[in-house]
Amino acid sequence: MKKYIILCILSVITVISFAQKKGSGIKYSKDEKMELARAEFLFDERNYALALPIYLKLGNLHPEDIYITYKTGICYLYKSDEREKALDYLQKAYDNEPTFENILFYMGKAHAARYEFEEAKEFYNRFLNSKPSAQLIDEANKHISWAENGLKLYGKDIDVAIVNIGEPINTEFSEYVPVISSDEAVLIYTYRGDRSKGGRQNKALKPDPDGVFYEDIFISYKLGDKWLTPESIGDNINTNDHD
Secondary structure, eight states: OHHHHHHHHHHHHHHHHHHHHTTOOOOOOHHHHHHHHHHHHHHHTTOHHHHHHHHHHHHHHOTTOHHHHHHHHHHHHTOTTSGGGHHHHHHHHHHHOTTSTTHHHHHHHHHHHTTOHHHHHHHHHHHHHTOOOHHHHHHHHHHHHHHHHHHHHTTOOOOOOOOOOOTTTOOSSEEEEEEEOTTSOEEEEEEESTTSTTOSBOTTSOBOTTSBOOOEEEEEEEETTEEOOOEEOOTTTOOSSOO
């Protein structure tokens, strides 16, 4: 709780100071300041799914606040079913304040989300020229490689049909990185949802209703033409942390 209160105060000071620095004249009510602080706390915890609706609400109330626009765009990059929306927000933020932290990198990701790989590469390379940290240099180079692969593969006609596997494998939560046995009878994949071990947790792996679900490995078996209800692969592999 103390950590949350401290982060809330620092978040509000940072955002309000930025608004004042830009001379925007944006005024926040007391309740809006608390909402903004909560969004910033969730964002710092990488809980973009819960931060996004707060930023959207504040953005509707204060559309002139470019900082909120910037944060909204970043959150959309992590929303798998609406990732393409990120570019509209980040483009507006970039046009108004091109010095936002790592915005060139986020612009690259936003273009890639729309399969605009040439534009993505351009922003990634501009980001590398801005002398980022060593960790982000590796990250940017990885994304450049992905964009190059996208340029090679995107647009080629491939005769395939992609069909959602449906329940009980796919749920409202996240299921990804599948591995299937050669006889197609066993499916192992990464799961992140309300059945994750530990439930919602913060960065310290402590229960937190505003926290995130951590990755577990799930397994399912095929009986006839139907997949059985997937289960955790076991506590000897799955922990409260990412697995």
